[in-house]
Amino acid sequence: MWTESEIDGYIRKNLKEGRYLHTLRVVKASGELAKIHGLDPKKARLAAYLHDCKKYMRENELREYLRSHPEGLRDANRPAEVLHGFAAALFAEIEAGIPDLEILEAIKWHTTGTPGMFDLAKVVFLADMIEEDRDFKGIEALRKAAVKNLDAAMLMGLDLSLSYLLKSGKFIDPDTMHARNHFLELVRDKTSSNSKDNI
Ligand SMILES: [Fe+2]
Ligand SMILES: [Fe+2]
Incomplete structure (x- = not known):
């Protein structure tokens, strides 16, 4: 299994500088979020290191x-923008020898999300959106939510990415829709059971 420094060597060589630096910021944010939520920071960092490792490949190469x-x-056959996550998960398993399902799933779903994701995958998905250089409307609320409640933050993050995809006329991966509905249900159920507890 590749170490962090072997992965670092691979992505430093293959990614453009901006993407490489983004990866390092996602690694940092993933490690921090994992710690906050009682998850393994090493696993979160490893998934983050590899999440964009196939970002340099063209659409036809990825397919x-x-x-x-x-x-x-x-x-x-998924939309072009999300292929790199699925290719990166394959690469991580086959080439980099990562045996851990949670790490592989976190890499795989980092762009689309999916219903029933592991908490580690939520951490990497959110870290990718909130790393310190990101700036968009709603980011401060998303940063706060990511620290407080992973499911509520996932709902917020998926809503933001869906409205971006709609506005920019891009394809929407079905898993993004399913994930959004899944987290909406989860967050609503929690809110309604909390309010029942208060009666
Ligand atoms: Fe990505
Ligand atoms: Fe990324």
Whole structure:
């Protein structure tokens, strides 16, 4: 299994400088968020290190790469913007020898999200959105939510990315929609059971 420094060497060589620096900030944010939520910071950092490692590949190369592995076949036709996560998860497992399912899933779902994600995957998804250089309307509320409650923050993050996708006329991956509805249900159920407790 590759160490952090081997992964660092690979991404430093293959990613443009801006993307490499973004990765380092996501690594930092993932480690911090994991600690706050009682998760393993080492696993969160490793997933973050690899999350964008296939960002340098073109769309047709990514589709080819996914098609060339049986586990990647069903993801090869997803929207262009999300392919790199699925390719990175394959690379992490096959090339970098990462055996840990939580780490692999965190890499895989970092752009789309999916219903029933591990908490580690929520941490990496959110860290990618809130790393210190990110700036968009609603980011401060998202940063606060990410520290307080992962599910509420996921709902907020998915709503933000869905409205961005709609506004910019981009394809929406079905998992993003399903994940958004899943977290809406979770957050609503929690709110209504809390208010019942107060009666
Ligand atoms: Fe990404
Ligand atoms: Fe990223």
